[in-house]
Amino acid sequence: MQRIYEPLDLLEGEMLLGMLASEGVAAHLAGQHLLGAIGELPALGLLGLLVDDRDAEHARRLIDAYNAAAPLPGDEPEQHPGTLLC
Structure with a gap:
């Protein structure tokens, strides 16, 4: 993994x-059960997505596409361009 x-x-x-x-x-989300102890643990780096070695590259491409997503024209409020409406 x-x-x-x-x-x-x-x-x-x-x-x-x-x-x-x-x-x-x-995929597996590691560290989700540590969030309750956030006062005693470092705030960053607790969560991590784990995938099988054979799926790692494909999963990275999917997450890169997710991070690069932009709202469709007309779907964002005029006062906040570039913001997705959910």
């Missing part, structure tokens, strides 16, 4: 798990 990405928070980690699963890539 390879650690391919460090999500910013649990929400992003869970969303990426679902996205990878929908693409046929089995």
Whole structure:
């Protein structure tokens, strides 16, 4: 298994798990149970997405595409261009 990405928070980690699963890539989110002890542990680097060695490159490409995504024209508010409406 390879650690391919460090999500910013649990929400992003869970969303990426679902996205990878929908693409046929089995992944594990390591460190999610450590977040309760955040007062005594370093705040960054606790979460990590792990995938099988054979899926690592494909998963990295999927996550790169996720990070490069931009809103469709007309889907963002005029006062905040470049912001996705969810």
